[in-house]
Amino acid sequence: MKNPPVTPAAATTLYETGNDISENRRMELNALMNQQLASAVDLQMQMKQAHWNVKGPNFIGLHELFDKVDEAVESYVDMIAERIVQLGGLAEGTVRVAAARSRLPEYPLAIADGQDHVAAVAHALATFGQAARSTINEAMELADADTADLFTEVSRGIDKWLWFVEAHSQATK
Numbered sequence: 063m064k065n066p067p068v069t070p071a072a073a074t075t076l077y078e079t080g081n082d083i084s085e086n087r088r089m090e091l092n093a094l095m096n097q098q099l100a101s102a103v104d105l106q107m108q109m110k111q112a113h114w115n116v117k118g119p120n121f122i123g124l125h126e127l128f129d130k131v132d133e134a135v136e137s138y139v140d141m142i143a144e145r146i147v148q149l150g151g152l153a154e155g156t157v158r159v160a161a162a163r164s165r166l167p168e169y170p171l172a173i174a175d176g177q178d179h180v181a182a183v184a185h186a187l188a189t190f191g192q193a194a195r196s197t198i199n200e201a202m203e204l205a206d207a208d209t210a211d212l213f214t215e216v217s218r219g220i221d222k223w224l225w226f227v228e229a230h231s232q233a234t235k
């Protein structure tokens with residue numbers, strides 16, 4: 063059976079709510095957040111990919127660090143999805159939607175060495191961090207301080223995890 067095509071992130075469903083943010087702004091906010099939700103779901107599974115497959119002398123430290131990043135990203139996924147629903151929208155967070163819409167590069171499958179995973183994870187976190195930061199500004203343009211605050215929290219967390227990961231490669235220079 064052929065799968066139906068996945069449309070680009072665009073809020074098409076809006077439930078009635080007493081939330082006072084205007085319907086037009088809630089539509090735009092939900093499209094914005096569904097785009098980020100897709101990338102966040104992708105990022106979460108990329109962190110697990112690294113957690114499962116990393117090898118080398120720093121195995122245990124990296125294996126455990128990548129799992130901690132996965133747990134943090136899982137909480138960001140939940141926060142983003144639940145704010146979409148709070149604004150009357152439909153959280154579109156299946157793996158297939160995420161795969162179609164994510165703006166992250168695909169995680170390299172054929173790597174094993176710790177430093178290769180450090181580089182790949184750092185690149186994924188930096189790419190998502192840039193998107194999270196620009197979402198703060200877009201939410202402010204839509205006059206939604208709460209969504210801006212949510213992405214400020216997400217981006218601050220991503221910056222911290224990027225530091226934790228990059229620190230594994232910064233002392234070798």
Ligand SMILES: [Fe+2]
Nearest residue numbers: 113114125129
């Ligand atoms: Fe595990």
